[in-house]
Amino acid sequence: MTSPLLSVRNLKVDIPSGSGTLHPVRGIDFDLHRGEVLCVVGESGSGKSLTSLSLMGLLGRTLERSADRMEFDGINLLGASGRQMRKLRGARMAMIFQEPMTSLNPVYTIGDQLIEALLLHRRMPRAQARARAVELLEKVGITAAASRLGQYPHQLSGGLRQRVMIAMALMCEPQMIIADEPTTALDVTIQAQILRLLYDLVREMDMAMILITHDLGVVARVADKVAVMYAGELVETGTVAEVFDQPLHPYTRGLLDCIPQPGKTGRGEPLGTIPGIVPSLVGQVDGCVFRTRCTQAGPACLGPIPRRSRDGHLFRCVHTDGYAPAETKAI
Amino acid sequence: MRNETKATNPVLELKNVSKTYSVKQGLLGKSRPLTALRDLSLRLEQGEVLGLVGESGCGKSTLAKILLGLEAPTSGEVLVDGAPLGSQDRLALARRIQPIFQDPYSSLNPRKTIADIISLPLRVHGIGDAASQQAAVREILDVVGLPSRVMHTYPSQMSGGQRQRVAIARALVMKPDIVICDEPTSALDVSVQSQILNLLADLRRDLGLTYLFISHNLAVVEHLATRVAVMYLGRIVEEAETEALFDGARHPYSEALLTSVLTPDPSLGVPRMNLGAAYPNPIDPPSGCAFHPRCAKATEACARQRPAPVVDEDGLIACFHPNGMAPTRSRPAEAAPRLSASV
Ligand SMILES: Nc1ncnc2c1ncn2[C@@H]1O[C@H](COP(=O)(O)OP(=O)(O)O)[C@@H](O)[C@H]1O
Numbered sequence: 009m010t011s012p013l014l015s016v017r018n019l020k021v022d023i024p025s026g027s028g029t030l031h032p033v034r035g036i037d038f039d040l041h042r043g044e045v046l047c048v049v050g051e052s053g054s055g056k057s058l059t060s061l062s063l064m065g066l067l068g069r070t071l072e073r074s075a076d077r078m079e080f081d082g083i084n085l086l087g088a089s090g091r092q093m094r095k096l097r098g099a100r101m102a103m104i105f106q107e108p109m110t111s112l113n114p115v116y117t118i119g120d121q122l123i124e125a126l127l128l129h130r131r132m133p134r135a136q137a138r139a140r141a142v143e144l145l146e147k148v149g150i151t152a153a154a155s156r157l158g159q160y161p162h163q164l165s166g167g168l169r170q171r172v173m174i175a176m177a178l179m180c181e182p183q184m185i186i187a188d189e190p191t192t193a194l195d196v197t198i199q200a201q202i203l204r205l206l207y208d209l210v211r212e213m214d215m216a217m218i219l220i221t222h223d224l225g226v227v228a229r230v231a232d233k234v235a236v237m238y239a240g241e242l243v244e245t246g247t248v249a250e251v252f253d254q255p256l257h258p259y260t261r262g263l264l265d266c267i268p269q270p271g272k273t274g275r276g277e278p279l280g281t282i283p284g285i286v287p288s289l290v291g292q293v294d295g296c297v298f299r300t301r302c303t304q305a306g307p308a309c310l311g312p313i314p315r316r317s318r319d320g321h322l323f324r325c326v327h328t329d330g331y332a333p334a335e336t337k338a339i
Numbered sequence: 340m341r342n343e344t345k346a347t348n349p350v351l352e353l354k355n356v357s358k359t360y361s362v363k364q365g366l367l368g369k370s371r372p373l374t375a376l377r378d379l380s381l382r383l384e385q386g387e388v389l390g391l392v393g394e395s396g397c398g399k400s401t402l403a404k405i406l407l408g409l410e411a412p413t414s415g416e417v418l419v420d421g422a423p424l425g426s427q428d429r430l431a432l433a434r435r436i437q438p439i440f441q442d443p444y445s446s447l448n449p450r451k452t453i454a455d456i457i458s459l460p461l462r463v464h465g466i467g468d469a470a471s472q473q474a475a476v477r478e479i480l481d482v483v484g485l486p487s488r489v490m491h492t493y494p495s496q497m498s499g500g501q502r503q504r505v506a507i508a509r510a511l512v513m514k515p516d517i518v519i520c521d522e523p524t525s526a527l528d529v530s531v532q533s534q535i536l537n538l539l540a541d542l543r544r545d546l547g548l549t550y551l552f553i554s555h556n557l558a559v560v561e562h563l564a565t566r567v568a569v570m571y572l573g574r575i576v577e578e579a580e581t582e583a584l585f586d587g588a589r590h591p592y593s594e595a596l597l598t599s600v601l602t603p604d605p606s607l608g609v610p611r612m613n614l615g616a617a618y619p620n621p622i623d624p625p626s627g628c629a630f631h632p633r634c635a636k637a638t639e640a641c642a643r644q645r646p647a648p649v650v651d652e653d654g655l656i657a658c659f660h661p662n663g664m665a666p667t668r669s670r671p672a673e674a675a676p677r678l679s680a681s682v
């Protein structure tokens with residue numbers, strides 16, 4: 009087995025506050041290999057964005073990150089200086105956010121922003137940078153690319169802006185892209201086009217991608233590997249087939265039951281639900297975080313939760329197969 | 340048009356409704372007309388769940404606001420039970436038709452308690468005294484699955500799902516017959532969305548409600564709607580029974596929309612969309628069929644003429660090259676609209 013491009017062990021984020029420390033990310037472990045698409049899926053507030061910002065070294069100052077290991081292509085990210093991280097972000101790892109307007113500068117043209125970044129990171133002559141910018145825009149499927157260079161971000165549709173963001177991310181041919189809900193703000197038609205584009209580019213350029221989403225449909229269609237996040241923890245990790253065809257964690261099963269699935273859910277039949285709310289993550293978090301909403305919960309769920317593996321399909325649950333044994337099943 | 344002989348009972352009807360806004364382009368730009376709805380006709384039948392789908396900006400919310408009487412059409416008619424909306428008493432209408440909007444955060448007044456928010460319509464209509472209003476609030480909270488202790492809390496103290504339940508309670512406390520839902524679950528997590536969808540389905544069954552259900556989530560529409568209308572740039576391009584539409588859409592645009600739905604099936608990849616150009620600018624709509632610049636089937640005729648909507652036993656279709664085995668019969672005299680009328 010080749011060594012992973014990105015290897016993360018026991019990643020944590022703490023946010024100190026007046027009422028105690030918030031623990032929104034607790035003990036994340038995963039490996040990302042070259043050419044692989046890992047989808048991190050979870051509901052809002054589960055810690056997906058904080059996880060990705062931690063990897064990129066973009067957490068705010070008041071947030072505390074720690075890990076046992078965070079290694080990217082042999083580089084220890086935990087020890088990297090601000091300057092080293094900036095260099096890495098420009099050249100080898102890139103990030104795409106949900107709302108491109110927040111990352112594109114509204115007062116500069118698309119051309120200004122693309123060319124400037126190329127001049128900065130690649131130190132190429134201006135004419136060459138311009139040609140490369142046009143090439144990149146064409147690569148992400150923007151027609152009449154040369155004429156777009158003079159346009160401002162607000163003159164583009166949401167889908168086009170996201171394509172420009174992808175072009176910027178590709179500029180230095182990164183080894184890894186982290187895309188945080190890149191299509192959540194877009195229409196379904198545009199979403200499919202953008203996902204197709206990202207997918208094809210990742211394959212073509214042999215990049216690795218972490219795609220963060222709350223949409224199980226996106227995950228099923230794009231992921232090689234899936235990590236299901238709940239309240240700051242990865243509760244289940246496996247290949248896309250493992251997680252969708254044989255979900256082991258009760259939360260994953262619950263989530264899949266909540267969405268209407270043509271052929272599986274009858275029209276108008278009740279959908280599955282996950283009653284209750286996410287617990288507070290302030291102060292010490294003990295036992296299984298999902299137990300308050302879990303159909304399989306029992307007294308053991310208050311104790312330490314083992315990490316189980318079935319041939320590499322990982323999940324955190326006191327029950328060996330994710331189901332409470334019949335005789336001890338809670339009320 | 341056999342449909343007209345079918346016994347129908349439209350509770351709400353739009354007849355040739357157009358809505359034009361005036362928008363300024365740029366800081367110093369002139370105002371230009373933006374036509375959000377174009378000569379649109381639609382019926383909402385008693386007891387149905389009519390799904391309304393289409394990309395953002397196609398006019399779904401404008402249509403909802405017009406049905407609710409919150410916006411006036413620029414031309415055309417809105418009928419409630421066959422009578423013009425304008426001729427009816429506003430308060431009486433509000434008793435019959437209630438909205439549920441997307442954003443449970445901004446649509447609830449943050450300074451009012453939940454009880455105040457839900458009982459407001461009762462007070463406006465002068466229904467009952469304070470005690471019976473409180474009782475009605477308690478009853479409706481129970482219907483939407485909220486404990487009565489939330490009565491004295493504020494919206495900020497509730498989760499997104501709870502707030503959407505409050506919005507539903509507020510809509511239902513008047514015991515309306517018709518509920519206009521505009522993206523009611525779009526801001527919610529899937530585990531909360533499923534609870535709200537189940538609630539809407541239960542309420543429909545128990546209270547005999549009629550829904551217009553607007554959503555960009557086609558899987559949700561397929562699940563809940565009995566009939567679907569597909570909108571493109573201010574017009575309805577296809578109407579069909581839900582099952583028929585999802586089994587095989589006739590309009591190439593409906594087909595593209597359905598293709599873009601990512602069902603959670605890991606054996607399938609991301610579909611390759613066959614949509615060339617971007618969504619058009621409504622200020623500058625394309626000639627002929629507004630969809631033609633993005634349509635793989637477009638011919639020269641599509642750029643020149645707008646296909647008239649054809650009503651048949653399967654629903655409605657406005658396309659020169661619809662999918663499906665039987666060629667769609669077009670209405671002889673009206674099939675080729677006059678050029679001037681189409682743009
Ligand atoms: N800067 C911050 N200060 C305090 N709390 C934060 C901050 N950023 C995120 N959080 C909290 O951490 C949790 C996880 O947030 P996030 O990673 O953004 O979730 P997701 O991306 O999965 O929706 C949330 O409860 C959020 O409110």
Ligand SMILES: Nc1ncnc2c1ncn2[C@@H]1O[C@H](COP(=O)(O)OP(=O)(O)O)[C@@H](O)[C@H]1O
Pocket residue numbers: 360361362373374375393394395396397398399400401402621
């Ligand atoms: N108050 C308004 N003033 C000007 N333009 C508007 C207004 N409301 C909506 N529009 C425009 O009308 C079109 C249809 O909008 P809307 O009905 O909100 O679409 P949808 O709900 O399908 O996304 C859009 O182009 C939108 O920008």
Ligand SMILES: [Mg+2]
Pocket residue numbers: 056057058188189
């Ligand atoms: Mg996020």
Ligand SMILES: [Mg+2]
Pocket residue numbers: 399400401521
């Ligand atoms: Mg809308």
